[in-house]
Amino acid sequence: MKIAQIGVGGWGKNHARVLSQLGALVAVCDADETRSKETGQKYNV
Numbered sequence: 001m002k003i004a005q006i007g008v009g010g011w012g013k014n015h016a017r018v019l020s021q022l023g024a025l026v027a028v029c030d031a032d033e034t035r036s037k038e039t040g041q042k043y044n045v
Helices: 011-021 033-042
Strands: 003-006 025-029
Touching: 003 011, 011 025, 011 033, 025 033
Parallel strands: 003 025
Antiparallel strands: none
């Protein structure tokens, strides 16, 4: 299963980390463009 995550603030940071570890994270999106880019770069998505 591949997952695109919407929202990477608060709990979203933890979800992104776990989904990345599972190899399921393929994209992230957030209303805060900077946060979205930083998280995407951190997890190579």
